[in-house]
Amino acid sequence: MDIAARIANWHRPILVLAAVAAVASAVSLWRPGLSDEYSLSSLAGNNSQQFRDLEAFIDEFAGVELTLIVVRSENALSPETQECLEEVVKQSSELPAVDGAASICQAPKLLRRFLADTNIAKGLLVSSDKRAASIILQMRDDSVVKEMTRGETVAALKQIVAQARAEHPGHEVVLTGPYVLSYEMTHLVWDDLVTFGMLGAAASLVVLLLSLGSFRLAAYPLLVGVASVAITLGLSVWLGINTALNLPMLVLLTAVLTIANCVHLAVGHDETRGHAEITIRRLIRPCTGVVATTMVGFGAVGVSALEPVRTFALLMLLGLGVGLVLSLAGACGTLTQYKTQPMLSRPIDRLLRGSLLLARKNPLPIMLLFLIVGIGGAALTAKLQFSLRFLENFRPDDEIRTNYEFVQDTLTPMQSMELLIDRRDGSQVLSPHSLAAIDQLTEEYGSREPIVRMISVVDLFKFGNFDLPTTDSALKRRTTLLTTALKMFLGDEPLAEFVHPEKGTMRVAFFASEGPDAASKIELGDEICARAEELLGDEYQVRMTGLYYFYAHVARELLRDQVVSLIASTIGVLLTMALVLKSWRLAFIGMMPPLFAGASCVGLMAIFHVPFNTVTSMMLAIALGIAVDDTIHYLWRYRSSRAKGQSVKRAIATTQLSVGRACTLTSVVIAAGFAVMGMSRFLPIAYFGCVISVVMAVALAANLLMLPALLAVVDRWRMRTQAARLSTS
Structure with a gap:
């Protein structure tokens, strides 16, 4: 048969x-x-060394699961705007998925105006024209948050933003960031599926009726x-x-x-x-x-x-x-x-x-x-x-795109190249020599297009217009002083965002615009990496990662x-x-x-x-x-x-x-x-x-x-x- x-x-x-x-x-x-699932692996995972480096960076430092809430007014440092920021920080921090929050409103009132002009906060927490201030929320991984799904968290954040807009007229409040965008982008596609699935079925039925x-x-x-x-x-x-x-x-x-x-x-x-x-x-x-x-x-x-x-x-x-x-x-x-x-x-x-x-x-x-x-x-x-x-994934009038453009135009670009520095013998990376090398790197690449700005542990050590320490004893004293002074609004480990407390890996962030093509981005990243190796010497191991470099x-x-x-x-x-x-x-x-x-x-x-x-x-x-x-x-x-x-x-x-x-x-x-x-x-x-x-x-x-x-x-x-x-x- x-x-x-x-x-x-x-x-x-x-x-x-x-x-x-x-x-x-x-x-x-x-x-x-x-x-x-909204993880980076589900969206762009692969077996390359670049992806492994990015995953290691996410595990060691803050990662890419961030949410940004930006408040814009006539004066971001005004009492009313600061009150708006404080309310949003308080409500957001109560959500189970939020691991921590960073905002200029968390600093003592007397220091806020001073901090707004420092390289640590300028462009990140406060815009250059001091009309916009941001709240950076570090989000927990979805797998460890049992109380709320990502969808419920995003809905709660939107409700907080809507309430802030209603209670503070004259303030423009925008919600964005990788955590929110990955959810909204996926569900935008899924919503379109329902609409176009029905339209596609109807179109097919009409053609089939006419043909059969x-x-x-x-x-x-x-x-x-x-x-x-x-x-x-x-x-x-x-x-x-x-x-x-x-x-x-x-x-x-x-x-x-x-x-x-x-x-x-x-x-x-x-x-x-x-x-x-x-x-x-x-x-x-x-x-x-x-x-x-x-x-x-x-x-x-x-x-x-x-x-x-x-x-x-x-x-x-x-x-x-x-x-x-x-x-x-x-x-x-x-x-x-x-x-x-x-x-x-x-x-x-x-x-x-x-x-x-x-x-x-x-x-x-x-x-x-x-x-x-x-x-x-x-x-x-x-x-x-x-x-x-x-x-380029969204139409010009789409809310996802307009919110992203608002942040890009107001504050520092979201994507960055991340230079990771380790000692080959496993000893402490932080030293007068490494600080001087990073400072030199900042002078050479800090304003080179498409890089908008750099931020590293050097910015903390130069906080208050101090010179970098040149000896190990001076470095130790300055580290103790910084830890004590910054603990009140950066947490118990104020240097942890730049130097891993256990592994000792040092991080240097290069925030850049999206303009160049992929080959130019890779070439720039490799050039920075090679220059860092030259400045640091053979004792140090240097890697380049970050979303900007990875997507290239x-x-x-x-x-x-x-x-x-x-x-x-x-x-x-x-x-x-x-x-x-x-x-x-x-x-x-x-x-x-x-x-x-x-x-x-x-x-x-x-x-x-x-x-x-x-x-x-x-x-x-x-x-x-x-x-x-x-x-x-x-x-x-x-x-x-x-x-x-x-x-x-x-x-x-x-x-x-x-x-x-x-x-x-x-x-x-x-x-x-x-x-x-x-x-x-x-x-x-x-x-x-x-x-x-x-x-x-x-x-x-x-x-x-x-x-x-x-x-x-x-x-x-x-x-x-x-x-x-x-x-x-």
């Missing part, structure tokens, strides 16, 4: 099992729900798509996989690609006059080949060093596999009962006949046109903008991943096509439409200045995997027609007027599903949806115009070659 017969005989148990799994997944999505002509028949691919998504998300819950920012793409891609496969089965069903088993027997190989090639495209994305990208690739592989099984089983239970009645048959038929006529009359100009498009798109690769600027390395890794995934995807798709079509010649011909679609993807990203980041870096490999789907169906039908003895011209016409219809409908379904993503407030996902929609249009044009022209030209060339060989012999 062949596979088609097995599926036909077992389709009811498969569908029942799928229904049970979908219900169980829905229950698991409700409780316990999707993984709600029956509401009950249109429900088949839609239900299969929804069930595939539910089971895939359920698997992510059961396996404890964090979906994070990739969730909308995961849902839409799984649903849209599964629906597209169902449409091919529904359209192919017409030709078998309602016999589902014959339909499956005819289409199971190309349908499986389509899923396999798409899996190769997504699998190639999995070579990325970034954990979120690898997670996305893994879940897509699971979703596509589930979708294939359900689409074949669902066809047996649906297509035998309902016959397609396409409402768009006439306009689609005109499109197919017109494109076929155009390809027959102008094969070489059409191929030349697509060649120009492909070369032009590839040439624009050099103009891609490799960027991980945080603000992530950007460079994304470029490498894009090249590797593109090469792997191209080779994998070619091998899979050759296996499915049993012909290297057809496989190479079939690579042309997806490659041109991929080139158009690059060109569009460059022309419209789409930033190259964690999400958009996956576009090219995914575009290649998706665009090849219809090409496989087209070439499979062409190969079958030729095997039946049809001429090349007749086989192309048969393929164009049969499979061409399914290719057109699936392209419209995919483009409609992705176009919905273009309205997302999270710009990387919006870019992804818009670019892939246009790529699908280019791929459809390539399949309907270039593919028949290429098949005809290649066959003509092959015949001439054979004739030449015969005449020669």
